[in-house]
Amino acid sequence: MSGKPKLEPFTTFASVAVPIDIANCDTDQIIPGRFLRKSADDPDYHRILLHDLRFKPDGSETDFVYNRPPYRGGRIFVADINWGCGSSREHAVSVLTANGVRSVIAPSFGDIHYNNCIKNGVLPIQLSSEDCATLRRQLRESPGAEIAVDLETQSLTGPDQTRYDFTIDAFDKHRLLNGLDDVGLTLAFEDEISAFKTKYAAKHDWAT
Amino acid sequence: MGKTLFHKIWDEHVIHEREDGNVLLYIDRHLTHDLHHRLFPLIKAQGLSVKEPDKLFGVPDHSVPTTAKTVDDIPEGEMRDTVVGLQKAADEYGFHHFGMTDDRHGIVHVVGPEQGITLPGITLVCGDSHTSTHGALGCIAFGIGSTEVQHVLATQTLWQRKPKTMRITVTGSLGFGVSGKDVILAVIRAIGAAGGTGYAIEYAGSAIDGMSMEGRMTLCNMTIEAGARFGLIAPDDKTITYCKGRPFAPTGAKWEQAEVYWRGLVSDTDAAFDHEITLDGDEIAPMVTWGNSPQWALPVTETVPDPARESDPLVQADMQASLDYMELKPGMALSEIKIDTVFIGACTNSRIEDLRAAAAVAKGRKAKTRTLVVPGSGLVKKQAEAEGLDTIFLEAGMEWREPGCSMCIALNGDMLAPGERAASTSNRNFRGRQGQGSRTHLLSPAMAAAAAVTGHLSDVRDLMKEERS
Numbered sequence: 001m002s003g004k005p006k007l008e009p010f011t012t013f014a015s016v017a018v019p020i021d022i023a024n025c026d027t028d029q030i031i032p033g034r035f036l037r038k039s040a041d042d043p044d045y046h047r048i049l050l051h052d053l054r055f056k057p058d059g060s061e062t063d064f065v066y067n068r069p070p071y072r073g074g075r076i077f078v079a080d081i082n083w084g085c086g087s088s089r090e091h092a093v094s095v096l097t098a099n100g101v102r103s104v105i106a107p108s109f110g111d112i113h114y115n116n117c118i119k120n121g122v123l124p125i126q127l128s129s130e131d132c133a134t135l136r137r138q139l140r141e142s143p144g145a146e147i148a149v150d151l152e153t154q155s156l157t158g159p160d161q162t163r164y165d166f167t168i169d170a171f172d173k174h175r176l177l178n179g180l181d182d183v184g185l186t187l188a189f190e191d192e193i194s195a196f197k198t199k200y201a202a203k204h205d206w207a208t
Numbered sequence: 209m210g211k212t213l214f215h216k217i218w219d220e221h222v223i224h225e226r227e228d229g230n231v232l233l234y235i236d237r238h239l240t241h242d243l244h245h246r247l248f249p250l251i252k253a254q255g256l257s258v259k260e261p262d263k264l265f266g267v268p269d270h271s272v273p274t275t276a277k278t279v280d281d282i283p284e285g286e287m288r289d290t291v292v293g294l295q296k297a298a299d300e301y302g303f304h305h306f307g308m309t310d311d312r313h314g315i316v317h318v319v320g321p322e323q324g325i326t327l328p329g330i331t332l333v334c335g336d337s338h339t340s341t342h343g344a345l346g347c348i349a350f351g352i353g354s355t356e357v358q359h360v361l362a363t364q365t366l367w368q369r370k371p372k373t374m375r376i377t378v379t380g381s382l383g384f385g386v387s388g389k390d391v392i393l394a395v396i397r398a399i400g401a402a403g404g405t406g407y408a409i410e411y412a413g414s415a416i417d418g419m420s421m422e423g424r425m426t427l428c429n430m431t432i433e434a435g436a437r438f439g440l441i442a443p444d445d446k447t448i449t450y451c452k453g454r455p456f457a458p459t460g461a462k463w464e465q466a467e468v469y470w471r472g473l474v475s476d477t478d479a480a481f482d483h484e485i486t487l488d489g490d491e492i493a494p495m496v497t498w499g500n501s502p503q504w505a506l507p508v509t510e511t512v513p514d515p516a517r518e519s520d521p522l523v524q525a526d527m528q529a530s531l532d533y534m535e536l537k538p539g540m541a542l543s544e545i546k547i548d549t550v551f552i553g554a555c556t557n558s559r560i561e562d563l564r565a566a567a568a569v570a571k572g573r574k575a576k577t578r579t580l581v582v583p584g585s586g587l588v589k590k591q592a593e594a595e596g597l598d599t600i601f602l603e604a605g606m607e608w609r610e611p612g613c614s615m616c617i618a619l620n621g622d623m624l625a626p627g628e629r630a631a632s633t634s635n636r637n638f639r640g641r642q643g644q645g646s647r648t649h650l651l652s653p654a655m656a657a658a659a660a661v662t663g664h665l666s667d668v669r670d671l672m673k674e675e676r677s
Contacts, residue, residue: 024503036243087337
């Protein structure tokens with residue numbers, strides 16, 4: 001299957017990791033709705049990530065974990081269940097990439113947010129609730145500890161050098177490893193799409 | 209082995225299947241709204257265009273002030289630019305567009321079914337998570353992100369993994385004062401906000417059969433709040449009657465062909481679901497939420513729960529964080545919670561039946577809170593006015609507004625102040641959803657009207673005892 005690399009390929013990646021101890025952290029927390037009309041080109045765009053958790057109404061910083069060095073600038077998040085549930089807003093991934101975040105590890109993800117991550121070169125990694133809780137505890141206890149991810153072998157190494165294996169859909173892995181975007185892939189199927197449409201129109205004329 | 213309803217529709221739309229199970233799906237209808245206006249210049253910059261503009265329908269809803277009748281009424285700035293941006297894209301690419309002065313204008317998930325754009329058996333997408341709404345008509349409808357929106361614009365297709373299937377059967381029948389909203393809140397409470405993740409949920413059972421199309425849309429609308437992108441209900445006589453004669457529905461021989469096909473769209477009796485759940489519809493009471501996830505819902509007759517009774521420390525912490533944010537204490541009766549503002553509207557509950565239910569409670573009473581009633585479309589507004597519902601709301605001291613998403617997402621100027629508490633017929637009680645620092649209790653339109661006229665969360669069944677007898 002063809003397709004040109006459009007995104008930064010994801011192969012291996014290591015970074016300081018940030019524990020986010022919030023269950024059901026919805027995309028309204030990741031980027032509050034009032035910022036949805038803001039362009040990703042805005043120089044302050046990176047500040048919007050988890051905005052209302054990080055900033056008080058007067059604009060001053062809270063003591064939220066991501067504000068505190070050495071977590072500030074961490075490019076891997078370890079979250080709790082149902083990370084990115086709620087709205088389909090892809091801005092919730094744009095604000096991650098605007099801050100250099102390349103992977104989120106969580107027990108479960110909102111389905112739409114998960115797909116949005118894949119489409120933007122961000123690797124969502126699903127581990128058990130227990131493993132995520134262990135990683136978050138280690139990151140709290142050892143601020144600045146790193147996690148190393150290897151997509152090819154589908155594994156990551158925690159702060160204590162424990163290895164965790166994860167599963168990922170083969171197509172998603174292929175796209176991330178090669179930085180492919182879907183439109184590039186799909187254009188190779190033009191003939192198949194045309195053939196399908198002809199057949200479909202013949203059977204379901206009412207829908208066309 | 210038979211097929212589920214979901215698989216029957218899915219299989220009809222598969223263009224190509226990869227060895228890993230991912231498929232390229234054909235998309236029959238694409239809906240879009242103002243927040244996507246920037247995606248059109250983006251596809252143009254890639255040398256792409258809108259592949260099938262006749263299958264694309266745009267309507268501004270998120271950024272439309274509910275006090276504005278025309279674009280010129282919108283204050284200059286990003287709100288107006290967003291609405292104008294969508295209009296410009298429609299002009300350039302020639303897709304259907306229902307502007308603010310068009311009676312067909314409204315919330316995208318109200319407009320789709322109302323116009324007959326949504327039909328049984330189709331695939332429909334929109335860059336909005338509440339696209340699950342449309343599954344109430346017996347189709348595969350799901351929310352997508354903006355990269356996927358661009359893909360559909362450019363190719364009219366989408367790569368997808370086949371989800372697992374879950375059937376939720378609601379037996380019995382719903383009691384007085386219980387609606388689709390209460391059913392979905394009871395479902396989310398039962399399976400959790402991530403309970404449907406990775407699934408397409410089909411609703412079935414006598415309580416679902418007995419529900420109106422509006423009630424079914426409410427049910428499917430909030431299916432995403434249980435984590436599932438897809439909610440759907442097999443088309444029946446009600447569905448077919450609902451679709452017939454709508455502007456974009458098929459006519460003549462095409463209608464006959466469609467109806468025959470639609471009547472076969474049911475899960476086969478021997479179809480296997482990956483997961484099955486049964487709820488007793490007779491047991492469902494009017495529900496309210498108390499926390500910052502739709503799963504934190506309880507019958508209005510109960511009290512604020514105590515996190516100390518939870519064994520899982522993570523759940524305990526999550527509950528406590530909600531109680532702190534919502535400023536609630538364990539053990540307090542839910543019906544004692546005082547409300548500042550009531551919002552009746554949103555793609556969840558802004559259809560004519562919703563407004564009738566709210567008006568039945570408001571009639572002859574006075575609102576003790578600020579109350580916004582926002583119809584889901586220009587046509588719903590007209591219908592409500594023809595029935596005199598607007599007069600009932602206005603005489604009760606409520607505000608009767610122009611259609612739009614309004615205070616559900618607070619992007620149009622309708623919002624709560626920090627710390628303000630709302631009873632809202634919308635779909636999300638997330639922190640800050642209705643304005644920074646806002647507090648939201650989700651409930652049905654009848655329950656929202658009851659909160660408005662009493663000033664606190666109230667059991668609408670008590671309020672309506674006389675009407676009932």
